[in-house]
Amino acid sequence: MKLFATIYIAVIAFAAFSNAQAQNATANLPDFQFLLTQKSEPERDNICKTNMGFCETNCGGPNKAPMNFCNVTTMGWGCGCSDKIPDLSAFQWPINREHCIGSGEACKLACQDPKVPNEKKPDCNLACIDTYTSKCGTAAQPPAYYNVSDPAIVPTYAPPKNSVTDSANNNSTSTNGTNGSQSTNNSASESKKQSSASSINHLGNAAVALVIVASGMSLF
Numbered sequence: 001m002k003l004f005a006t007i008y009i010a011v012i013a014f015a016a017f018s019n020a021q022a023q024n025a026t027a028n029l030p031d032f033q034f035l036l037t038q039k040s041e042p043e044r045d046n047i048c049k050t051n052m053g054f055c056e057t058n059c060g061g062p063n064k065a066p067m068n069f070c071n072v073t074t075m076g077w078g079c080g081c082s083d084k085i086p087d088l089s090a091f092q093w094p095i096n097r098e099h100c101i102g103s104g105e106a107c108k109l110a111c112q113d114p115k116v117p118n119e120k121k122p123d124c125n126l127a128c129i130d131t132y133t134s135k136c137g138t139a140a141q142p143p144a145y146y147n148v149s150d151p152a153i154v155p156t157y158a159p160p161k162n163s164v165t166d167s168a169n170n171n172s173t174s175t176n177g178t179n180g181s182q183s184t185n186n187s188a189s190e191s192k193k194q195s196s197a198s199s200i201n202h203l204g205n206a207a208v209a210l211v212i213v214a215s216g217m218s219l220f
């Protein structure tokens, strides 16, 4: 029981910690915008070719990829195989990975902007690494939105609308800072709760001891 409680508390503490970290990283991100369309034409051309090569390979050969395009202007791309559904994970497609890497670089560059105070630059860089660079090419890579159904369609470069995350930004939940007088008084009742909890724990231990004794007795 005690072990369980300890693990439970550890899990809560960890969740709170990683949540705080995530919020922290996001808060330290600089203002920046990055799209692969900002890259030079030779670079875009190269990324497109690599991406199309992945499509061909994943489909199983040049004549098994009836849909395989990448628009060097928009970086909109698509892949469709004749014998299967392309089964690379989103983060494995070169375009998505390059978008992540480019975002990390653009992010770090933005940290050097005079608008970011010098004392905040290190945290700014860390936020870029946490959010992008360290995640590129892994399942934790942030999603990218370049894939389209036709080479003439310009990608929105953004998540599809009416996605659930948008509603998380409502300000109705904005809490008033906890009022000091309340929290001071809480500590008294808090320790009361704790002591009653631990006495329940003692009772539990006593019960366990009784069960052990009882089962020990039944052995005889």
Ligand SMILES: *[C@@H]1O[C@H](CO)[C@@H](O)[C@H](O)[C@H]1NC(C)=O
Binding pocket: 024, 027
């Ligand atoms: C970010 O986290 C560090 C430690 O993890 C903390 O010292 C710092 O105050 C946090 N900054 C913000 C803005 O929350």
Ligand SMILES: *[C@@H]1O[C@H](CO)[C@@H](O)[C@H](O)[C@H]1NC(C)=O
Binding pocket: 090, 147, 148, 149
């Ligand atoms: C883009 O890819 C995602 C999954 O990676 C898929 O759900 C979506 O339908 C694709 N969009 C287009 C236009 O192909």
Ligand SMILES: *[C@@H]1O[C@H](CO)[C@@H](O)[C@H](O)[C@H]1NC(C)=O
Binding pocket: 071, 072, 073, 074, 151, 152, 153, 154
């Ligand atoms: C690629 O995108 C550009 C810009 O939207 C467009 O003018 C061009 O026609 C597209 N290429 C193809 C093959 O659709």
Ligand SMILES: *[C@@H]1O[C@H](CO)[C@@H](O)[C@H](O)[C@H]1NC(C)=O
Binding pocket: 170, 171, 172
């Ligand atoms: C969130 O905000 C939008 C517009 O500000 C509003 O229409 C909606 O009712 C809000 N939702 C909640 C749950 O407060």
Ligand SMILES: *[C@@H]1O[C@H](CO)[C@@H](O)[C@H](O)[C@H]1NC(C)=O
Binding pocket: 171, 172
């Ligand atoms: C909160 O929402 C109200 C209306 O829904 C808006 O007038 C106000 O500016 C918002 N405040 C913030 C901090 O977003």
Ligand SMILES: *[C@@H]1O[C@H](CO)[C@@H](O)[C@H](O)[C@H]1NC(C)=O
Binding pocket: 174, 175, 176
């Ligand atoms: C927050 O506090 C202000 C005054 O400090 C009060 O007017 C407001 O109603 C409070 N809002 C909530 C949601 O408690």
Ligand SMILES: *[C@@H]1O[C@H](CO)[C@@H](O)[C@H](O)[C@H]1NC(C)=O
Binding pocket: 177, 178, 179, 180, 181
């Ligand atoms: C706390 O509450 C009291 C009254 O209940 C109020 O006068 C005081 O301004 C509040 N303090 C804060 C920080 O909201």
Ligand SMILES: *[C@@H]1O[C@H](CO)[C@@H](O)[C@H](O)[C@H]1NC(C)=O
Binding pocket: 181, 182, 185, 188
């Ligand atoms: C806090 O608790 C003490 C004793 O438990 C009580 O005397 C006092 O009135 C309480 N203060 C408030 C603001 O409730």
